[in-house]
Amino acid sequence: MGKDKLRRFAEINTFSNVLQLDEGKVMKGRWASEHFKNNHPVVLELACGKGEYTVNLARLFPEKNFIGIDYKGNRIWRGAKTALEENIPNVAFLRIQIENILDYFAEGEVSEIWITFPDPQPQISREKKRLTYPGFLDKYKAILEHAGTLHLKTDNDGLHAYTAGKIEELGLNLHLKTEDLYQSDLVDDVLAIKTYYEKKYLNSNKNINYLKFSFH
Structure with missing residues (x-):
């Protein structure tokens, strides 16, 4: 492991806005009241990487609480440090494996979930690792409030098509869908937020896919 990674891992241990592994379990059902000290809605960014979406959403919506989730602490370091x-108080980061998310959030505790440029896991043998696989969707449904929404932004056409197919197959509510976000009329201040990877894809003239859907 490089010196920079080791330094970042050591530094996030001192960050007040980062909780790791079992440390985060104590907040289950109490994220707003005990960590953020308010009663505002809780929004998650899954596979948050460097946390660009988490931080920028928090800037746009001070009346909401945002938690970026990823297992790679050296990536979380960037968003948490920013x-x-x-001094953006409505931001936190949680370093866990996303498959364990039910250990960290109570039923109905989350108002919204963003999945931004996750690993598409294109091999058929790795379907269960895709963050929009039905097993994951069941977990999101458990922690989302009744009217909670999910968003997927991805450069991967296969993951977009797979997720759209699951939405239809499972009878979920599709709110918005596009295979080329920046050529559509959907872009607003929220969808215009660009991650490090998204900028790279756009520089390569890659289309960006977007889905918004809900369970109820």
Whole structure:
């Protein structure tokens, strides 16, 4: 492991806005009241990477709480450090495996979920690792409030098509869908947020797919 990664892992241990593994379990059902000290809605970004979406959403919506989730602490470091440096109080990061998400959030505790440029896991043998596989969707349904929504932004056409197919197959509610976000009329301040990877894809003239859907 490189020196930078080791330094970042050590540094996030001191960050007040980062909770890791079992440390985060104590917040289950109490994220708003105990961590953020308010009663505002809780929004998650899954596979948040460097946390660009988490931090930028928090800037746009100070009346909501945002939690970026990823297992790679050296990536979380960037978003967490930015939030601390800019004194953005409605941001937290949780370093866990997403498949364990039910250990960290109570039923109906989350108002919205963003999945931004996850690993598409294109091999058929790895379907169960896709973050929109039905097994994952069942977990999201458990922690989302009744009217909660999910968003998927991805450069991967296969993952987009797979997810759209699951939405139809499972009888979920599809709100918005596009295979080329920046050529559509959907772009607003929220969808215009670009992650590090998204900028790379756009520079390569890659189309960006977007889905918004809900369970109820």
